[in-house]
Amino acid sequence: MIRIVPACVFPGQGSQSVGMLSAWRGERVFVETIDEASDVLDLDLWHLSQHADPAELARTVNTQPLVVAASIAIYRTWQAQSPVAVPWAIGHSVGEISALVAAGALALPDALHIARQRALAMMAAVAPGVGGMAAVIGLDDLTVERLCSACAGGGGVLEPVNFNAPGQVVVAGHMPAIERLKMAAREAGAKMVFVLPVSGPFHSSLMQPAAEALARCLDDIRVTAPSLRVLHGNSLEVATEASIKPALVAQLTAPVRWTVMVRHLEADGVTHIVESGPGEVLTNLCRRVAPALSVLTLHLPQGMEAAVLALS
Known part of the structure; x- marks a missing residue:
């Protein structure tokens, strides 16, 4: 029997596109998750993703919560259809918040609050055009x-x-x-x-004011021990209950070492990468970083069907 060890990867800002949620209108779990997120944010994510112009959709304060919500909606839909256990979850930039939700370390409402406050802090850290x-x-x-x-x-x-x-x-x-x-x-x-x-020089040292603002935001957020192994993108260490808040803060002024993260999964025995989120940005990057791995994308229902078959 072929041994299958999947890891789930969650995209960040830049994976969004107009109409990105429309293919999932008929999926109950997906719809319920987007409706939940819309209520939490007091923002109609269906309307934003379908009718906003690309510039409005690309505004950091809109994009980051939307990508987290869509990524978790896709993940929950996949988990409802797939019996395969996922031992690893990693995220690119704000995608690490999605990974922590998938691992049960953050509740979705808290994750959406973090994503919005993170985005606002990043936009405020450096004046436009600087x-x-x-x-x-x-x-x-x-x-x-x-x-x-x-x-x-x-x-x-x-x-x-x-x-x-x-x-x-x-x-x-x-x-x-x-x-x-x-x-x-x-x-x-x-x-x-x-x-x-x-809108700014994200993940650079110029984001220090944003990191300080995010640290204050996280004071009232409850985290629990992750049920999956989540690799922090800045320290390259496996997340623990104690490490999550400091890592989310440090991430704002630290580089995302995606190449090393994917190779870490490969060295640990992962055989399949599954991208849970809008678009195929990480799918394409993972294929370049680790050509020997099978890489699957869930951003459309037909891709999810193929992934369920490939991993069963």
């Missing part, structure tokens, strides 16, 4: 780190913040430094460098 993020394609991690140091300038900030896959690193910092990096990276052999449509 900082941003850019993706660098085609250079190794060390080269990108060196270019960031060289391009930061006196008193500026430019840091690698998402190690997404081999040859794909996202940087964040002050906009003048990002402009310098665009030219320097191309001269160093980058295939492409482009600014991301986000």
